Amino acid sequence: MTSASESSLPARPRLIATDLDGTLLRDDKTVSERTVAALADAEEAGIEVFFVTGRPARWMGVVSDHVHRHGLAICANGAVVVDLHGGGELVKVRGLDRGAALDVVQALRDAAPGTVFAVETTGSFNYEPEYPPFIDDPGAHVAPAEKLLQEAGDGAGDAVVKLLAFHPTLTPDGFLTLARTTAGHLASFTRSSPTALLEVSGLGVSKASTLALCCAERGISSDEVVAFGDMPNDVEMLEWAGTSYAMGNAHPDVIAAASGRTVANNEDGVAVIIERLIARVRAQRPDAS
Structure with a gap:
């Protein structure tokens, strides 16, 4: 075809x-x-x-x-x-500004309770304890998103290139629509996974x-x-x-x-x-x- x-x-x-x-x-x-x-x-x-x-x-x-x-x-x-x-x-x-990423985290926690996050930087991949296990990056740092996005700590000098947001029960397209409606003024939202996993980039990226x-x-x-x-x-x-x-x-x-x-x-x-x-x-x- x-x-x-x-x-x-x-x-x-x-x-x-x-x-x-x-x-x-x-x-x-x-x-x-x-x-x-x-x-x-x-x-x-x-x-x-x-x-x-x-x-x-x-x-x-x-x-x-x-x-x-x-x-x-x-x-x-x-x-x-x-x-x-x-x-x-x-x-x-x-990159995605760390302050904007923190605002996205808070907005999605409020709009879709149960959302969990991961943070992709130029040099590392780190995620929250409830985030689905990620076997491709066994050296990841596991901590709340707010801590992962703080300037202090390992990899703090790396630019944040993507925030990932996962919800265990929402539909993929429904979660994307909700996120864009709730926080589309803060960052760019898209998805490529068959699950409710959103990919968040800097506004306009x-x-x-x-x-x-x-x-x-x-x-x-x-x-x-x-x-x-x-x-x-x-x-x-x-x-x-x-x-x-x-x-x-x-x-x-x-x-x-x-x-x-x-x-x-x-x-x-x-x-x-x-x-x-x-x-x-x-x-x-x-x-x-």
Whole structure:
């Protein structure tokens, strides 16, 4: 299943922006050989590839082996830009003010009792005692969010890039709506988990806004960008890009936001579209027969 006509593809795309989990990655968190080949072909054709994800920078090992000339990742929903070629060097940080984060914590505790929190910084991941166990970061500091957000203590010099809020009984979309209504003036709220787990960034920080900044620095317009995603944290990016695709497994809001649709992540939906793009680019070359 793919939709959107060939004429909707940009004549000469300059950048591909793709989400990872549920989009570029298969459900087993691998990148298929077909997708690896498609990314390499895009680079050979002179098209940059940005990985745009909610993942923290330290979780980019899933794709770091598959980067060639690009090597740029927009992580933590736009809060961090990482040069994967430079050993994970942070080239841009758009943090969440600790005072604003504390205000969000208080607002959600009042509006949705039972909410528990975790704090993602540029150098660590820490969480409250009631937060679901997090096996990927066994060295995390466990304490109330108010203490984790204090300036004193380990990692206090690190910028807060994301606050996570989990509720054990609310529906995911219902919790997101409640949070935006209650505290949307304090920070940016989105989600990418099938559970009621919200991701909170600095006000105005999103995949879309950071992607726009990075493209502006390179003289790339939105019309020259092709984007892929599957969850609500991809919506703004898909709306911003001149051409965008919702995965076959995408959330309904993502399908509504995208200009086209491809097959599911387990069917290499990103590779399917990249292959079409590359075939079109090659056909336009003067030496094409």
